[in-house]
Amino acid sequence: MAARPELQDQIRQLPHRPGVYKYFGDEDSIIYVGKAIDLRKRVSSYFTKQDHNKKTQQLVKNIRRIEFTIVDSESDAFLLENNLIKQHQPKYNILLKDGKTYPYLLLTNERFPRLIPTRNKIAGQGRYYGPYANVTGMNLLLELIRALYPLRTCTYNLSPQNIEAGKFKVCLEYHLGNCKGPCEGHQDEETYSQYIQQIRQILNGDLRLPKQYFRERMTQAAQEQQYELAHQFKLKLDKLDEFQSKSTIVNASLSNIDVFSIVSNEKSAFISYLKVMNGSIVLTQSVEVQKKLDEPDEEILAPLIMQMRQEFESESKEILTNLPVPSLPLPGVSIAQPQIGDKRKLIELGLKNVLYLRKEKESMNDRSKDLNEVRIMETIRKDLRLTELPKHIECFDNSNFQGDNPVAAMVCFRNAKPSKKDYRHYHIKTVIGPNDFDSMYEVVTRRYRRLVDEGASLPQLVIVDGGKGQLSMAVKALKDLNLWGQMAVIGIAKRLEEIYVPNDPLPLYIDKKSESLRLFQRMRDEVHRFGITFHRSRRDAATLKTELTDVKGLGPVTADKLLTKFKSVKKIKELTEAQLIEEVGKAKARILLNYFSQQEEPQQS
Known part of the structure; x- marks a missing residue:
């Protein structure tokens, strides 16, 4: 697609340098931001390549002006592109949906710290862990920690002075055994600090210290013949083992790794993000993004790696992906595509997640289409007061040109969709001259006599393109075949979209916005197109033969x-x-x- 003259001048001025380009559309708004190692070559390709898909062609049509910024390296171009996309959110750039606030667990910096869920990060409140991809996963972790450690939940200021002054009284949580009562001095700060140290380890994905703590306490209690206490410690150890068994994917030597996997179809890309610490997956997130242009998977994945790492505050120094990605501006971070071993297992796990997500989304789309089709058929049933759902509908039309070469056509829709293998053309055999009524009688008779002879199923609804005359001949044909009453028949007039039903002189007017009428119009247009094409081919063939003969x-x-x-x-x-x-x-x-x-x-x- 050739560029407009004013754009050609701008393209000729582009340097052969790395940088970022911005396309402006109507109202001088940014519609696309891209990066390039060579600005002139990259921008020129939009206007010289002939194999762009429709979305890219539409982008090119809408470009009114081009701006560019030169940078020192491809890495700088990536960062600038990422910032500009976030700032302007151009129409044709892929971007994860904004506005979602992920939950955190806050370990407060108070004396006798609390562990509380929150969606708001406020500096100075304490240490935030997360964000977590979903609330359910975060709550499971919070429940585990509260089952293992008796933490306070009150908001009292537990300073030594306040506790010594006896300002506070223990609450129901103390009596239930969920809190040891530090507010009245029943729990010392040193023991509480040991709990907090172990909780920090669990929140960081490392279960070794808390497991060692409970194992030692269990052994000590057993040696002292405090069997009930030993059993309590064993239950806590079992909870940690159960939690770890659900989390550990490979071996514990794998620590602080981000794993990204991507698959796609024509419309969307599906990305999985796994955060691994100490052999355990501490965060999982799978997302779908709509393709805006015909981007290859690696170009989609690269900016999303940056964005998801930023959203989930990852500081991992190792990234694993299922395909090579362009170089990312992440100093000190290695990016690899492992082919064997435990790291490859992580990639395969991510792929399983996104393949499942893709299958689920495609299945949802199919179910949505099915529900849409059922809704349309149900609307037709109600509008026409039919006794059964019209899953099989056939529509007839005649075509002739000044009485020459009369033909007819029938199109078939099944489940509100065209069934082209069932379309039929008809040469009019028994009618001489332009007689639409007799032609309709002939083709309806021929169609349903054949279905009966073959033992094929009959449609629930027959539509004839025309008014009362064509409808009456279709009805006559069905009566002569002894099929009257076995299927509904209507006629649709062209001028006012009037629907005629047998034995009623007044037309039925269906709401112009009704899905029923839209489907009838679609079928009428389809049978008209199908019939006209056939008629023209016959007419042209007859004309050619006449010329030679x-x-x-x-x-x-x-x-x-x-x-x-x-x-x-x-x-x-x-x-x-x-x-x-x-x-x-x-x-x-x-x-x-x-x-x-x-x-x-x-x-x-």
Whole structure:
């Protein structure tokens, strides 16, 4: 697609340097931001390549102005592109949905710290862990920690002075055993701090310290014959083992790794993000993004890696992906595509997640289409007061040109969708001249006599393109076949979109916005297109045959032979004398050449 003259001037001024380009559309708004190692080559490709998909072609059509910024390196270009996309959110750039606030767990910096869920980060409140991709996963972790450690939940200021002054009284949580009562001095700060240290380890994905703590306490209690206490510690250890068994994917030596996997279809890309610490997955997130242009997977994944790491505050120094991505501006971070071993297992786990997500989304789309089709058929059933759902509908139309070459067509819709293998053309055999009524009677009779003879299922609804006249002939045909009452029949008039039903002189007016009427109009347009195409091919064939058979000395057999092989008179005229002789012999070839030369003489004069 050639660029407008004003854009060609701008493109010629672009340097062969790395940088970022911005496309502006109507109202001078940014519609696309891109990066390039060579600005002129990259921007020129939008206007010189011939194999762009429709979305990219639409982008190019909307470009009114181009701006660019030169940077020192591809890495700088990536960062600038990322910032500009976030700032302007251009129409044709892929971007994760904004506005979602992920939950955190806050370990407060108070004396006797609390662990509380929150969506708001306030500096100075304490240490935030997360964000977590979903509330359910965060709550499971919070429940585990509260089951293991008796943490306070009150908001009292537990300073030594306040506790010594006896300002506070223990609450119900103390009596339930969920809190040890530090507000009245029943729990010392050193023991509480040990809990907090272990909780920090769990929140960081490392279960070794808390497991060691409970194992030692269990052993000590057993040695002291405090079997009930030992059992309590064993239950806590079991909870940690159960939690770890659900989380550990490979071995514990794998620590602080981000794993990204991507698959896509024509419309969307699906990305999985796994955060691994100490052999355990501490965060999972799978997302779908709509493709805006025909971007390859690696170009989609690269900016989303940056964005998801930023959203989930990842500081991992190792990234694993299922395909190579362009270099990312992440100093000190390695990016690899492992092919074997435990790291490859992580990639395969991510792929399983996104493949499942893709299948689920595609299945949802299919179910949505099915529900949409059922809704349309149900609307038709109600509008026409049918006794059953019209899963099979057929529509008829006649076509002739000034009474010549009369033909008819039938289109079939199943479950509110075209079933093109069931479309049929008909040559009118029993009617002479332009008689739409008798033609309708003939084709309806032929269609349903054949279905009955073949034992095929009949439609629930028959539509004829026309008013009361065509409808009455369709009804007559069904009665003569003893099929009347086995299917509903309506006629649709062209001018006012009137629906006629048998035995009612007044038309039925369906709401113009109704899905029923839209489907009827679609079927009428489809049968009209299908019939007109067939009629034109017949008419053209008849015209061609007449032209050749009018040539004196050339019979219909020879004319048919030539037209069957070369399809048109134009192509026959382009044959050389030797080619014509080979096809029809010297005598007939000479007749055709003389005829064609006589046809050309008036045009030359």
